[in-house]
Amino acid sequence: MKILIKGGRVLDPAHNIDDSLDLLIEDGTISRIDKNIQEQGVDEMIEAKGQLVTPGLIDIHVHLRDPGFEYKEDIASGTRAAVAGGFTAVACMPNTKPVNDNHTVTTYIKTRAVEQGVCRVYPVGAITKGSKGESLTEMGDMRDAGCVAFSDDGHPVGSGELMRRALEYAKPFNLPIISHSEDLDLVGQGVMNEGFVATELGLKGIPWVAEAAAVAREVMLAEFTGAHLHVAHVSTRAAIDIVRQAKKRGVRVTCEATPHHFTLTEEAVRGYDTNAKMNPPLRDADDLEAVREGLADGTIDTIATDHAPHHIDEKNVEFNIALYGVVGLETALPLTLRLVEDGVLSLRDAIAKLTINPARALNLPGGTLEAGRPADVTVIDLNHSWTVSAANLVSKSKNTPFDGWKLKGIATHTIVDGKIAYRKG
Amino acid sequence: MAFRHKHILGIEQLSKEDIGFILDTADSFKEINTRDIKKVPTLRGKTIINLFFEASTRTRTSFEIAGKRLSADTINITASSSSVVKGETLEDTARNIEAMHPDIIVMRHSASGAPHYLADRLDCSIINAGDGAHEHPTQALLDMLTIRQHKGSLEGLKVAIIGDITHSRVARSDIYGLTRMGAEVRLAGPGTMIPPGIERLGAKVYADMREAIKGADVVMMLRIQLERQGKTLLPTLREYAKFYGLNPRNLTLAAPDALVMHPGPVNRGVELSSYVADGGQSVILDQVENGVAVRMAALYLVLGGEQGDNA
Ligand SMILES: [Zn+2]
Ligand SMILES: [Zn+2]
Numbered sequence: 022m023k024i025l026i027k028g029g030r031v032l033d034p035a036h037n038i039d040d041s042l043d044l045l046i047e048d049g050t051i052s053r054i055d056k057n058i059q060e061q062g063v064d065e066m067i068e069a070k071g072q073l074v075t076p077g078l079i080d081i082h083v084h085l086r087d088p089g090f091e092y093k094e095d096i097a098s099g100t101r102a103a104v105a106g107g108f109t110a111v112a113c114m115p116n117t118k119p120v121n122d123n124h125t126v127t128t129y130i131k132t133r134a135v136e137q138g139v140c141r142v143y144p145v146g147a148i149t150k151g152s153k154g155e156s157l158t159e160m161g162d163m164r165d166a167g168c169v170a171f172s173d174d175g176h177p178v179g180s181g182e183l184m185r186r187a188l189e190y191a192k193p194f195n196l197p198i199i200s201h202s203e204d205l206d207l208v209g210q211g212v213m214n215e216g217f218v219a220t221e222l223g224l225k226g227i228p229w230v231a232e233a234a235a236v237a238r239e240v241m242l243a244e245f246t247g248a249h250l251h252v253a254h255v256s257t258r259a260a261i262d263i264v265r266q267a268k269k270r271g272v273r274v275t276c277e278a279t280p281h282h283f284t285l286t287e288e289a290v291r292g293y294d295t296n297a298k299m300n301p302p303l304r305d306a307d308d309l310e311a312v313r314e315g316l317a318d319g320t321i322d323t324i325a326t327d328h329a330p331h332h333i334d335e336k337n338v339e340f341n342i343a344l345y346g347v348v349g350l351e352t353a354l355p356l357t358l359r360l361v362e363d364g365v366l367s368l369r370d371a372i373a374k375l376t377i378n379p380a381r382a383l384n385l386p387g388g389t390l391e392a393g394r395p396a397d398v399t400v401i402d403l404n405h406s407w408t409v410s411a412a413n414l415v416s417k418s419k420n421t422p423f424d425g426w427k428l429k430g431i432a433t434h435t436i437v438d439g440k441i442a443y444r445k446g
Numbered sequence: 447m448a449f450r451h452k453h454i455l456g457i458e459q460l461s462k463e464d465i466g467f468i469l470d471t472a473d474s475f476k477e478i479n480t481r482d483i484k485k486v487p488t489l490r491g492k493t494i495i496n497l498f499f500e501a502s503t504r505t506r507t508s509f510e511i512a513g514k515r516l517s518a519d520t521i522n523i524t525a526s527s528s529s530v531v532k533g534e535t536l537e538d539t540a541r542n543i544e545a546m547h548p549d550i551i552v553m554r555h556s557a558s559g560a561p562h563y564l565a566d567r568l569d570c571s572i573i574n575a576g577d578g579a580h581e582h583p584t585q586a587l588l589d590m591l592t593i594r595q596h597k598g599s600l601e602g603l604k605v606a607i608i609g610d611i612t613h614s615r616v617a618r619s620d621i622y623g624l625t626r627m628g629a630e631v632r633l634a635g636p637g638t639m640i641p642p643g644i645e646r647l648g649a650k651v652y653a654d655m656r657e658a659i660k661g662a663d664v665v666m667m668l669r670i671q672l673e674r675q676g677k678t679l680l681p682t683l684r685e686y687a688k689f690y691g692l693n694p695r696n697l698t699l700a701a702p703d704a705l706v707m708h709p710g711p712v713n714r715g716v717e718l719s720s721y722v723a724d725g726g727q728s729v730i731l732d733q734v735e736n737g738v739a740v741r742m743a744a745l746y747l748v749l750g751g752e753q754g755d756n757a
Contacts, residue, residue: 215642216642216643217642217643217646218643219641219642220612220641220642220643220644220647221458221618221643221647222558222559222580223558223559223577223578223579223580223581223615223618224558224559224578224579224580225579226641226642292562293558293559293562293563334535337535337537338535338536338537339536339555339557339559339560339563340557340558340559341557341558341578342557
């Protein structure tokens with residue numbers, strides 16, 4: 022099988038490549054990247070003139086809901102949504118049923134991904150058994166089964182002592198600990214950002230300090246243990262400042278932000294729109310600005326979606342009982358490109374935050390275009406304007422706050438391991 | 447003028463003219479409540495469902511009497527929020543009730559936004575009888591009616607609202623209504639009960655309750671619900687009464703003819719000393735009485751103010 026991508030603008034931030042080049046894929050491997058490749062016996066020719074050719078996009082924070090919540094999403098539908106959004110690899114969080122807290126569940130996910138998945142799936146294991154925050158999981162065994170990082174996403178580890186031990190334990194395995202940083206005492210019964218909008222709507226607020234205080238603890242523990250901490254979905258100015266200062270001191274910390282946190286504010290909750298209910302909550306305009314500043318100055322390494330599918334029955338209820346989260350795989354790329362349009366990021370940096378940076382954050386293969394490496398490639402039409410339609414999402418769930426939004430930029434081809442996993446119809 | 451709102455979900459949506467019109471209509475209904483035969487045929491043949499997910503004898507009874515005095519058929523449904531636990535959603539409940547073809551649903555719910563949710567999905571009129579910590583529009587309207595009756599107008603009055611602002615839907619509705627009608631609203635309460643940004647609704651926050659009530663024409667005390675406050679918002683009721691309770695001593699700071707109000711039920715000795723609650727300046731029972739007239743007006747106006755014979 023030979024695929025030739027002709028005449029595209031090849032952008033590979035990891036190798037500082039930004040040039041009009043051809044890319045030849047043979048038997049799953051990138052065989053050549055060069056000017057004007059002439060090749061016989063090509064099975065598939067992708068005319069990429071005017072398009073962008075990048076390393077396959079990587080999303081290190083998704084919820085595939087499989088096993089246990091397949092009515093929201095499963096590995097087949099979730100990976101199809103991923104490739105439709107241009108992603109060739111995803112890391113999936115362990116809050117499944119059962120929780121991914123042992124090698125059997127990890128093996129199930131890996132096997133399922135091979136059988137039914139259309140992109141690479143990297144399981145994230147739980148830090149603690151059942152994500153109950155009581156005792157550590159068998160991290161070494163789970164790494165052998167395929168886990169690339171550990172997180173109790175959605176169930177922040179309450180005990181500082183246990184978090185310390187998790188970091189210490191994971192360190193010699195060179196596995197990052199991903200922290201969903203929230204002080205649950207400070208979160209209380211809150212359901213949206215604490216601030217004027219919550220006051221007006223009469224909804225209980227979650228204060229910014231609930232995130233910042235938790236990030237401060239995690240960063241200090243990372244500094245203390247020397248282990249690698251990755252902070253998930255930062256959303257507040259204070260938390261971003263803490264990470265920025267820690268990086269300056271040389272702490273091994275990376276972090277991510279989601280498209281919804283750099284695009285929307287708490288204003289989106291008005292009208293009690295449950296598709297604007299997420300965790301961490303949408304913050305205020307200053308926090309949104311801080312997320313953009315953090316992306317611009319490199320404090321925030323990576324853009325991740327926190328793709329969190331929920332069934333309509335779980336969202337079509339009173340705001341305070343609706344489940345948290347939004348789908349994100351199919352809108353992340355164009356929302357990231359808006360940052361380029363707004364002058365927040367260069368195109369190169371935007372692509373880096375979707376390719377090499379997430380790969381580095383979790384020590385994943387990929388994220389670059391290199392001859393001899395497995396061919397994960399995304400072809401992007403930067404100028405294609407389209408309107409998001411929740412009903413037309415590939416994901417099983419339709420909980421997007423961007424329904425009806427006009428966006429620009431879309432993946433036209435997503436190539437995973439040398440095969441075309443998605444082609445825009 | 448005509449009332450153009452199909453629903454009354456909050457005071458926020460009502461203009462100064464809307465509010466004035468409701469209060470004028472309520473005034474005209476008030477007389478019916480003092481007649482020998484307290485019933486007019488205005489809403490004969492109309493069906494009103496009082497859908498209460500949260501216990502509230504006072505508000506429910508007030509709406510029920512209001513509906514009956516206008517000759518509507520009023521039905522009370524006390525739905526427990528536990529139906530949610532049983533798997534029945536608010537939407538299911540709503541669809542079931544809609545199938546009974548009510549003209550108006552009067553709704554009380556512990557979730558902020560719940561009446562808005564129904565209004566988006568059902569054909570009938572919705573009157574919000576209190577949603578979470580969001581709004582309680584008819585309470586604010588009866589407060590305004592009571593003040594207007596005693597002071598002639600709301601314009602330029604100084605109104606102090608004291609207590610748990612964060613969790614009070616009454617406070618929010620009162621702030622919207624009173625400021626819209628030209629009154630000055632001052633707020634005071636424990637630091638744990640003043641929500642962020644509340645000044646942006648047009649009220650001024652005072653650290654000291656005494657500053658807030660100095661020269662006030664109206665002192666409105668809010669009910670403290672200790673069960674809701676949990677352990678972290680208040681040390682003790684004793685402490686609360688000492689710093690945020692209204693007693694004859696601090697009431698002297700207000701204007702000599704200041705009105706004392708409370709949405710009820712009063713925790714005697716906490717928000718109000720009995721001397722004040724039962725004293726000459728208290729208009730708490732007027733509030734209750736006006737509640738019926740205001741609710742009659744609300745029910746009447748959301749149906750377009752259609753006249754039956756002999757209204
Ligand atoms: Zn999370
Ligand atoms: Zn997550």
